[in-house]
Amino acid sequence: MVLNYIWIAFFLIAFVVALVKLVFMGDVEVFPAIMNSTFETAKTGFEISLGLTGVLSLWLGIMKVGERGGVVNVLARGLTPLFSKLFPDIPKGHPVYGNIFMNIAANMLGLDNAATPLGLKAMEGLQEINKKKDTASNPMIMFLVLNTSGLTIIPISVMTYRFQQGAAQPTDVFVPILIATFVATLSGIVVTSLYQRINLFSRTLVLTLGGASLLVAAICWGFSRMDSETMNIVGSTSANVILFTIIVLFILAGIRKRINVYDTFIEGAKEGFETAVRIIPYLVAILVAIGVFRAAGAMDWLIGGIRWLVELTGASGDWVAALPTAIMKPLSGSGARGMMVDAMATYGADSFVGRLSCIFQGSTDTTFYILAVYFGSVGIRKTRHAVACGLLADLAGVIASIGICYLFFS
Secondary structure (H helix, E strand, C coil): CHHHHHHHHHHHHHHHHHHHHHHCCCCCCHHHHHHHHHHHHHHHHHHHHHCCCCCHHHHHHHHHHHHHHHHHHHHHHHHHHHHHHHHCCCCCCCCHHHHHHHHHHHHHCHHHHHHHHHHHHHHHHHHHHHCCCCEECCCHHHHHHHHHCCCCCCCCCHHHHHHHHHCCCHHHHHHHHHHHHHHHHHHHHHHHHHCCCCCCCCCHHHHHHHHHHHHHHHHHHHHHHCHHHHHHHHHHHHHHHHHHHHHHHHHHHHCCCCHHHHHHHHHHHHHHHHHHHHHHHHHHHHHHHHHHHHHHCEEEEEHHHHHHHHCCCCCCCCHHHHHHHHHHHCHHHHHHHHHHHHHHHCCCCCHHHHHHHHHHHHHHHCCCHHHHHHHHHHHCCCCHHHHHHHHHHHHHHHHHHHHHHHHHCC
């Protein structure tokens, strides 16, 4: 429903702005430009969706091999001590832990479309142990905040889009996204724990979250001592090493379990193909709307107004052009994806704005979409503090993204 209003608003605002430019400014080229943009962006959306087919097939195939090879179960058992502290109301050993982990694992790999069905399955399990069926339980809210904070270790989709847009090093945003999404997730956990009176000073949480924070701080410190060229080389190399190591480990796990690795990969890859086909109309729809909004000049007016307000404070406004991606992300994943692609197409994939848009896209998730779909799937009407916690996590991710982008790419 929210995306419906946004989509309509893009066209109506574009129409009003175009009329103003035609009547009061004599711009006779504005309406032809708008119509040309509809054809160009529709073609771009289709081409991008086709380009994603191979990547989604690859990673869903690899995920299926890891699942059948037992890697997912091993990781789930390893995370049980942490999960039992974050979800104290879930009985120990309950099978919903596995569903929660599968969803978080898909998010960590940046497989947004694969994460949704896994998340719905986890939400059904949480509803089974929920005493008030129309009201969100504490575990449900913590689970949703972990989703909306967008914890992403391997942002596959973002790096694929960067490759399609001609980035010299598509993986150079890997480490910045990792840091920004960690800040968002940590903020979400802290805020939600305060609401739910979870003891953040328990030994398990202090060791886990504190250790992860120290690691991220060490990464920031290490990269801050490098020049930009070295930073790009180290960031890209580490990303590629981690990605390929995961692939090899999943394959070795499949061999150890004596499964048919090839057939299992094909089974998962088919799901990737189906997912890529399903997103074509959504991506085309939002890119056309954004293209119309930009061609009419409405985007330039919006960004110009925000930049003017920022510069009044004496601060740099370089980051403002990437802000539409951050604004759209809590509302719509496909909308934010379209904004990110549009920013890279307009300013360049390797520009500061292009890179910041990618970090925005990878650092948080679609808060309102997740709340609507996940809660709606189990009939939850009373969301309690879910929206507040989710949006605070998003805000932390946006602020962190701006600072980190300046650190890495200024």
